[in-house]
Amino acid sequence: MFQSPDDRLLAELTEYNSHLKKLRRVMTYQHSTMSALSQVDTPACIVGTQHEFNDVYENTERLASLCTLYQELAVDLMQSYISLTSHRLNQIIKVLTIVTVIFLPLGLIAGLYGMNFEFMPGAGGHYGFFLTLIAMTALAATLLLVFRRLRWV
Numbered sequence: 001m002f003q004s005p006d007d008r009l010l011a012e013l014t015e016y017n018s019h020l021k022k023l024r025r026v027m028t029y030q031h032s033t034m035s036a037l038s039q040v041d042t043p044a045c046i047v048g049t050q051h052e053f054n055d056v057y058e059n060t061e062r063l064a065s066l067c068t069l070y071q072e073l074a075v076d077l078m079q080s081y082i083s084l085t086s087h088r089l090n091q092i093i094k095v096l097t098i099v100t101v102i103f104l105p106l107g108l109i110a111g112l113y114g115m116n117f118e119f120m121p122g123a124g125g126h127y128g129f130f131l132t133l134i135a136m137t138a139l140a141a142t143l144l145l146v147f148r149r150l151r152w153v
Contacts, residue, residue, distance in 0.1 A: 001081055005088075010081050017074040024067035031060040098152060102143045106136050 001009060034057035038050070113120060113132055122128035147153045 001077070001084065005081065005084060010078065013074055013078045013081065017071060017078065020067055020071040020074055024064065024071055027060060027064035027067050031057070031064045034060045094152060098147055101147075102140050105139055105143075109136055109139075 034053065038053040038057040109132065120128075122131050125131075144153065
């Protein structure tokens with residue numbers, strides 16, 4: 001689950017959970033039936049078989065409790081898998097958000113300077129293009145430093 005997460009694993013865990021739920025229901029019915037049969041005053045209990053009914057009763061009780069335990073374990077594993085998948089998704093969204101925050105202002109600057117107007121600050125000068133590139137690089141570097149300081153990168 002930790003090394004190679006796969007959606008087939010979640011499907012398998014869901015199937016196990018379903019089977020264990022059905023088995024637990026059957027074992028609970030069997031347990032209650034054996035409980036009634038293992039009573040001393042039950043007419044169905046023939047003299048000399050009391051010990052066998054008690055053994056079957058104890059086995060069905062143990063199986064019912066094991067079914068409950070394993071079903072809870074399957075549910076815990078499913079929730080852990082979903083939690084791990086959610087954590088991985090959050091990490092991917094964080095990276096995409098950082099990339100967007102860095103490139104959005106650069107796209108805005110490029111879009112503004114790509115307009116065909118007569119007066120654009122720095123566009124008419126000899127070094128306007130290079131100053132704009134330096135400003136865009138400085139903006140991207142500053143944003144990267146801020147994200148690194150926040151320990152997001």
